Amino acid sequence: MKGKYVELTSDFVHPYRNQGGFDMICSGRDKIETPEQFKQAEETVTKLDLDGLFVIGGDDSNTNACLLAEHFTAKNMKTRVIGCPKTIDGDLKSKEVPASFGFDTACKIYSEMIGNVMIDARSTGKYYHFVRLMGRAASHITLECSLQTHPNITIIGEEVFEKKLTLKNVTDYIVDVICKRAENGYNYGVILVPEGLIDFIPEVQELISELNEVLAQGNVDEEGLWKKNLKEETLKIFEFLPQTIQEQLMLERDPHGNVQVAKIETKKMLIQMVETELDK
Template sequence: MTISPLQKARYEYEPKLPGMLRSGIDTIAVKEGAPTQSVADQEAIKALFPNTYGKNEITFVQGESSAKPEKQTVGVILSGGQAPGGHNVISGLYDALKAANPENVLIGFKNGPSGLIEDDFVVFDDDYINAYRNTGGFDIIGSGRTKLETEEQFKVAAEVAKKHGINAIVIIGGDDSNTNAAVLAEYFAANNAGVQVIGAPKTIDGDLKNDDIEISFGFDTATKTYSELVGNIERDANSAKKYWHFIKVMGRSASHVALETALETQPNVCLISEEVAEKKMSLKDLTNYIADSVEKRANNGDNFGVVIIPEGVVEFIPEFSALIAEINELLAGAKADAFNELPTWKEKVEFIKNGLSKEAWEVFEILPENIQQQLFLERDPHGNVQVSLIESEKLFSALVANELKKRAEAGTYKGKFNPLHHFFGYEGRCAFPSNFDADYCYSLGYNAVLLILNGYTGYLSKISNLSKPASEWVAGGMPITKMMNIERRHGEDKPVIKKALVELEGKPFKFFEANRDKWAEETCFLYPGAIQYYGPEEVCDLTTKTLKLEQE
C-alpha cells in the first residue's frame, strides 16, 4: 500500500501521556473522591441505575497498584459520527493492555454497536494497530449509529461477551453513545454478567463537556481544520475585496464549533444559536444584524466579508422553529402521501398554504424558493424535517440581499453585495488528529484500561487539566450517571446525558461578545493556517481558544 510521507511520519509519532501514567501500570494507585449524583432528576436516575449510580469520582496517582493481575479480554466499539483521534483511543487501549500483560486481548467490533450484536469482529495485533496510529477516521473497524437500548440486545451482547471471554467493553462515542454505555453497564451489573463497560467522550460538536470533561476528543482537530479553511477564505476575501462569504459549520444543537472558529479567525459576523434562542431573535433581527455589518463595511469601502453560521441555527429562531413544527404536523401520516403525489411545486405550495397557520405561512412566504423546497426534502426516521439539509448559509445571504435592496432603494446603502456559500462539515471529521488530540485520545484509551483493571464499570475515561502541558494532565474516571438527566424523547421520558450548550455567561462567549462589534465593521481577520505537527510546542501543541479561555 502506498502512503504519503506525512502518514508514514505520523505512524511513528509517540503520543504524550499524563505524568502519572508514564511510570508503569503496576505503580499506579486509585485515589477515590466524593460520591456523585446526576446533574438533575436525581431520584429518577437513581431508580433507573441502582447498581451504578452515586459511585465515587476517582483519580489515578502514583502508588501501590490495586489492579487485577488476571488476563483481560476487552472489546471496543466506535459509535456515532467520526471524530479525529478515535484510532488513538484504540491504540492507547491496546498498548496499555499489552503493557499490563502481553497475553491480554483487544477485540474490535465492526461498524459500531451492531458489530457486538452480530458478533462481527477483528482481534487486534501489532501490525493491525500500527497501520492506524495517529491517523484520522474510524476506518480501523468502522462505526455505526445502532442504539443499544433493548433487553433483547443486552442479552445478545452478554452472550457474545461470554463466547469470547470478554470481561470489559469500551464504547467510544458522544452523548447518546455514552448514555447507551451507562444503560448497558447497569444491565450487566444487575444480571451479574461479569462485564464492565467504560466510555470515552467523543464528538466534534463539543457538546459532551462539563466540569469534569473539559473537552470531547476531535473538537480540537475539527475546529482547527475549519479555522484553517475560514482563514484561507478570509485571506482571499481581503485580497479580492469583492465577495461576502457565508460559511455554515457543524453544530446542530450547540454552537461550540462556530464560536471556536470565530475566536480563531475573527470573522465579521458569527451567529450563536444559544444567543438567538435566549434573546428570541427573529429572522428579521438576524437579517438586519448581518446587513448592518455589510452596510457599515461598505461605507468604509469594504464590499467584502465573512459570516459564520452554525448548522442548526434555524431551529433556534422562534418563528422558524414554529414553522418546522407545523410542517412536521402537516405531513404526518397519510397527509405526506397526498402531498408527495402532487405533480408540481405550485400545487404543493397551495397545499402548504391551506395547512399552515397564518403566522407560519407568513414566515414560509418570505423564504427563497430553494429553502422552501428543502423543508420538504427526505424526512428523518420520525417523519420530521431534516434541519441539517437546510442550506441556512444561502437562506441568510438571500434575506440579506433583499434587505440591502430595500436599503439601496431608500438611499441608505450604496455598496455592492456578491455572496458566495460554503459548508464545512465532513472536511473536519477525519482529519489527521492534531498533536493535542493524538495525545488526549491515546491517554483516554490508556486510562480506560486502568479503570478496567481496577474493577470500575459505568465510568467515563477522564483526562483533565488539559490546558497545561501533557505531563501535567490528570487521569481518572467519573460515573456516566453523573452527567445524566431525564428528557422527553419520542413521547417517552428517557435518561440521557445532558448536552452542553454554549454558556452565554462563559468566558469564551464573553470574549467574543466584547470584540464582535469591532470585527463587524473592521477587517480584523486572523489566519491560523494549517495544523502543525512538528516544531515548537507553542505552535504544535496549542489547545483551542475555548479551552484556554475557560481555564484562565
C-alpha cells in the same frame, strides 16, 4: 447489536496509528430504543464473552452507553459499559473532561481555512463569504474559530435562542453590518454560521416539530394539502423560507429523529434572504 466485530490486533491497528478519523472500524448511527435492540445487544456481548464494552461518540452515543449499562446491570451481567466522549462539536465537557478529543484539531484546521478565505476576501475587496461550520446542537466550533480568526460577523446559535431572535432579526443584523461597512468603503467580509443555526431559532423549532408530526403520519402530498395541518403562523414561516430550504426541511430524519441539518444549506438560505433585503 448485529454481532459484527473485528479483533484489534497490533497488525490490524498499525496502518491507522497516529492518524485522525474513525475509518478503522467506521461509525454507526444506531439508536437503542426497543426491547428487541436491547436483547440483541445482550446476546452479542454474551456470545463474545465481553468483560467491557467501550462506546465512543457524542451525546447520542453516550446516551446509548448509559442505557446499555443500566440494562446490563439489571440483568446482572458481567459486561461493564464505558462511554468515551468523542465529538468535535465540543458539546460534551465537564470538570474532568474540559474538551473531547477532536475539537482542538477541528478548530485549528477550520481557522486556517477561514484565515485563507479572509485574505482572499480582502484581496478582491468585493465579496462576502458565508462560512458554515459543524455544530448541530452547539456553536462551540463557530465561537472558537471566531476567537482565532476575528471575522466580521459571527452568528452564535445559543445567543439567537436566548434572545428569541427570528430569521428576519438575524437577516436584518447581517444586512445592517454590510451596509455600515459599505459606508466606510468595505464591500467585503466573512460571516461565520453554525450548521445548526436553523434549529436554534424558536419559530423554526416549532415549525420543525409540526413538520415531524406531518412526516410521521405520512400525510405529505404533492398538491400541498398537508400544509393545512400546520398552524397559521407556522405556515407563514415555512412559506417565508426559500424553496430549497422548504424541500430540505422535508427530508427524512436521521436515526435519532433529528433534522439532518448538515443537509440544510443554511448559508444559502441566509445569502438569499440577505440579497433580498439588500435589493430593497
